[in-house]
Amino acid sequence: xxxxxxxxxxxxxxxxxxxxxxxxxxxxxxxRFLKKGEFILRQGEVCDHVTFINKGHFRVYSLVEGEELTxxxxxxxxxxxxxxxxxxxxxxxxxxxxxxxxxxxQLRYDQLQSAYDSSPVWQKFGRMMAEYILIFxxxxxxxxxxxxxxxxxxxxxxxxxxxxxxxxxxYIASYLGIKPESLSRIRKRLMEKDGINSNK
Amino acid sequence: xxxxxxxxxxxxxxxxxxxxxxxxxxxxxxxRFLKKGEFILRQGEVCDHVTFINKGHFRVYSLVEGEELTxxxxxxxxxxxxxxxxxxxxxxxxxxxxxxxxxxxQLRYDQLQSAYDSSPVWQKFGRMMAEYILIFxxxxxxxxxxxxxxxxxxxxxxxxxxxxxxxxxxYIASYLGIKPESLSRIRKRLMEKDGINSNK
Numbered sequence: 001x002x003x004x005x006x007x008x009x010x011x012x013x014x015x016x017x018x019x020x021x022x023x024x025x026x027x028x029x030x031x032r033f034l035k036k037g038e039f040i041l042r043q044g045e046v047c048d049h050v051t052f053i054n055k056g057h058f059r060v061y062s063l064v065e066g067e068e069l070t071x072x073x074x075x076x077x078x079x080x081x082x083x084x085x086x087x088x089x090x091x092x093x094x095x096x097x098x099x100x101x102x103x104x105x106q107l108r109y110d111q112l113q114s115a116y117d118s119s120p121v122w123q124k125f126g127r128m129m130a131e132y133i134l135i136f137x138x139x140x141x142x143x144x145x146x147x148x149x150x151x152x153x154x155x156x157x158x159x160x161x162x163x164x165x166x167x168x169x170x171y172i173a174s175y176l177g178i179k180p181e182s183l184s185r186i187r188k189r190l191m192e193k194d195g196i197n198s199n200k
Numbered sequence: 201x202x203x204x205x206x207x208x209x210x211x212x213x214x215x216x217x218x219x220x221x222x223x224x225x226x227x228x229x230x231x232r233f234l235k236k237g238e239f240i241l242r243q244g245e246v247c248d249h250v251t252f253i254n255k256g257h258f259r260v261y262s263l264v265e266g267e268e269l270t271x272x273x274x275x276x277x278x279x280x281x282x283x284x285x286x287x288x289x290x291x292x293x294x295x296x297x298x299x300x301x302x303x304x305x306q307l308r309y310d311q312l313q314s315a316y317d318s319s320p321v322w323q324k325f326g327r328m329m330a331e332y333i334l335i336f337x338x339x340x341x342x343x344x345x346x347x348x349x350x351x352x353x354x355x356x357x358x359x360x361x362x363x364x365x366x367x368x369x370x371y372i373a374s375y376l377g378i379k380p381e382s383l384s385r386i387r388k389r390l391m392e393k394d395g396i397n398s399n400k
Contacts, residue, residue: 062345064345064346087331123323126323134284134334138284141341
């Protein structure tokens, strides 16, 4: 286990790098340490790195009419990036903040572009990453549009148990697009339902 | 000018295929004709093709609580596809309907997967398409979230003049996330403002 092993495991879900390609990949990465409350990205900046989380977890939010709207969370063993800002070179509306002390591996935009030219495996990896993020974004939109807050909550429990375990309720409520009071009501209702079921 | 020339022009914005690669691309395509009102895709189906429009234009909508919510339009010289359903192999929530008689070029999912293995240029093309669609989806979301209906309307006039010229008002209103009456009010207000400006 070294500082690259989590990333290698992650990448290998999508593509297989040769040892030589992987050594090049490693040599491009910058290791970085962040304190709780520090930012990877702030609203208005162009996202200039893809960031892999070795340690720590992050919240993504946008300021909309003075209120923080939480749109994502990310944990160790995954990437966290505003990929659409990264590829379009347009300013981001995301703030990405560390929720605890964190260790990261970062790859700069220009380095990734060079990597694309170095080997077809990078093109494939880039394609699969973009597809993966697209699916995530579209599914989140559809979830917000088609499902009730209670359905969204149940889906979150099922799909992202780490969020339930490690993220404070106020941010979960924001992520679900509801007020903290509404989340409390949903939780109460579901617990009562559970109570009834377990009495059967 | 043959039936492939518009597509070739489109593709060359992103990548350059060699003559041999392009001949292979052409040989994989199926030409298809649709009448006004016919569908490329219906809600609940897995999107099994990427579709390039040689002739005609299309509306994309989802049924949400019995109402049609229009989410996109596409015109000749562009692709129209639920790419997230296509890559994830999950059922779509999109209906894609022809707004006039149309001519299409389609590529099946399994054919595209084989093409990816045939040459790195395909991987690059696939990456750039996925990135392009991701940017479009994220920008649309942000537009809906951060901008007022009037700002969205002005942006549409600026960014997509074809929509203004060729799409009925009721669908434009739906695309902007507002009622047709609200769109009428916005248009009236802007025309009055224009009147004042031109009197200066």
